[in-house]
Amino acid sequence: MSSFSMLRAEIAGIPVLELARRFGTPTFVYDASMIRRRVDDLRRFDTVRYAVKACSNLAVLALLRRAGALVDTVSAFEIRRALAAGYQPAGDVPPIVYTADIFDHDSLELVVERGIHVNCGSPDMIHQYGDRAPGRNITLRVNPGFGHGHSRKTNTGGPQSKHGIWHEQLCDCLAAAQRHDLNVTGLHMHIGSGTDMEHLAQVCGAIEKAALEAGPEIRSISVGGGLPIAYRETDTTVDLGAYFGLCDAMRKRLEEALGHAVALEIEPGRYLVAESGFLVAEIRAVKHQADNLFYLVDAGFNNLARPVLYGSYHPISIAPADGDMTRPEVEAIVGGPLCESGDIFTQEEGGIVAKRRLPRAAVGDLLVIERTGAYGAVMGSNYNSKPLAAEILIDGGTPHLVRRRQTFEELTADESIPG
Numbered sequence: 001m002s003s004f005s006m007l008r009a010e011i012a013g014i015p016v017l018e019l020a021r022r023f024g025t026p027t028f029v030y031d032a033s034m035i036r037r038r039v040d041d042l043r044r045f046d047t048v049r050y051a052v053k054a055c056s057n058l059a060v061l062a063l064l065r066r067a068g069a070l071v072d073t074v075s076a077f078e079i080r081r082a083l084a085a086g087y088q089p090a091g092d093v094p095p096i097v098y099t100a101d102i103f104d105h106d107s108l109e110l111v112v113e114r115g116i117h118v119n120c121g122s123p124d125m126i127h128q129y130g131d132r133a134p135g136r137n138i139t140l141r142v143n144p145g146f147g148h149g150h151s152r153k154t155n156t157g158g159p160q161s162k163h164g165i166w167h168e169q170l171c172d173c174l175a176a177a178q179r180h181d182l183n184v185t186g187l188h189m190h191i192g193s194g195t196d197m198e199h200l201a202q203v204c205g206a207i208e209k210a211a212l213e214a215g216p217e218i219r220s221i222s223v224g225g226g227l228p229i230a231y232r233e234t235d236t237t238v239d240l241g242a243y244f245g246l247c248d249a250m251r252k253r254l255e256e257a258l259g260h261a262v263a264l265e266i267e268p269g270r271y272l273v274a275e276s277g278f279l280v281a282e283i284r285a286v287k288h289q290a291d292n293l294f295y296l297v298d299a300g301f302n303n304l305a306r307p308v309l310y311g312s313y314h315p316i317s318i319a320p321a322d323g324d325m326t327r328p329e330v331e332a333i334v335g336g337p338l339c340e341s342g343d344i345f346t347q348e349e350g351g352i353v354a355k356r357r358l359p360r361a362a363v364g365d366l367l368v369i370e371r372t373g374a375y376g377a378v379m380g381s382n383y384n385s386k387p388l389a390a391e392i393l394i395d396g397g398t399p400h401l402v403r404r405r406q407t408f409e410e411l412t413a414d415e416s417i418p419g
């Protein structure tokens with residue numbers, strides 16, 4: 001079976017039908033071995049720092065911790081997730097980094113109290129942190145003045161981006177850090193998702209220039225995340241050897257110039273978890289409307305928002321309820337249960353509904369939306385009062401329930417009726 005086959009009998013060795021029977025639908029299923037393989041791909045970097053926001057389930061974090069990855073967090077509760085998954089708050093190489101453009105009151109309190117390393121993306125963060133925790137090390141996230149992203153919404157560099165310290169203000173920020181007795185020990189750039197080699201070369205050039213400006217205290221460089229994965233058969237992936245080579249050459253030039261070792265970090269989210277994830281849904285209606293054939297499933301954009309947010313493409317496969325793996329192909333549109341016309345998984349950017357060649361299917365067949373491990377479950381919502389999906393981690397041939405499906409009581413637990 002090719003990895004893009006449109007009929008799927010199993011996930012990580014477990015029949016899809018059995019997973020649906022045991023755990024219900026919609027359910028996210030993660031393949032632990034795929035996550036480990038992706039960490040292994042990046043061993044040449046001194047630090048692989050996982051961007052927790054891509055998939056923050058505690059079991060996934062614990063798996064990544066055991067696989068040797070450290071974490072990058074963007075909120076107080078992401079820090080608490082990392083702690084709950086067994087990460088130490090501080091260490092020689094910080095196990096947990098907080099990267100953001102602001103501190104809300106909770107995150108400032110938490111990083112000060114627990115000694116979490118901070119990667120500052122705005123001058124105000126330097127002032128606020130310096131007031132509370134003088135003497136600490138910080139890193140600076142620099143916006144190099146250009147960016148890249150698979151969609152305008154994921155572009156995280158350039159003048160239109162809110163992220164990072166504007167490159168022309170680096171000098172002022174270094175001075176501000178010094179006034180607050182904060183040591184700037186590293187620089188960081190994350191310019192967006194879907195980075196290619198040409199952009200990486202630009203990033204390396206910009207980091208090198210910034211590091212020489214920042215001077216001899218720089219001990220670590222993070223080239224950020226953004227490593228792409230193939231969502232379509234025709235998508236090209238990045239040559240990791242060449243990717244590392246570019247970064248390593250820049251690091252070596254810096255070591256030469258600064259006269260000491262400089263550690264190289266990479267900070268992927270999507271790359272580590274996207275391919276491990278499968279959203280398993282059940283087809284509950286098959287409708288013909290004029291020339292269109294609709295497969296309507298019990299998962300919607302409350303479970304997977306990437307198609308409606310970015311027009312993202314995900315491979316889709318069918319697990320036939322009768323086990324018949326010889327279904328002819330038809331063109332179908334796949335939609336969910338929400339009272340919203342945008343609740344379509346087969347749409348392009350701008351909300352254009354697209355047909356997809358898929359096996360002929362019937363009510364009761366399972367439909368699997370693939371490569372949904374990154375920015376899938378974490379973007380889930382309770383829209384239409386739908387419970388958050390269950391999550392399963394398959395490890396060593398055993399499916400573990402790592403998130404129960406939400407109940408009505410949990411969904412309404414924080415609400416109250418006055419009077």
Ligand SMILES: *Cc1c(COP(=O)(O)O)cnc(C)c1O
Pocket residue numbers: 051053054072074099190192193194224225226227267268269270271374
């Ligand atoms: C989102 C994010 C990442 C990960 O991006 P991917 O495209 O998932 O690799 C890394 N670093 C920071 C600061 C981020 O905000």
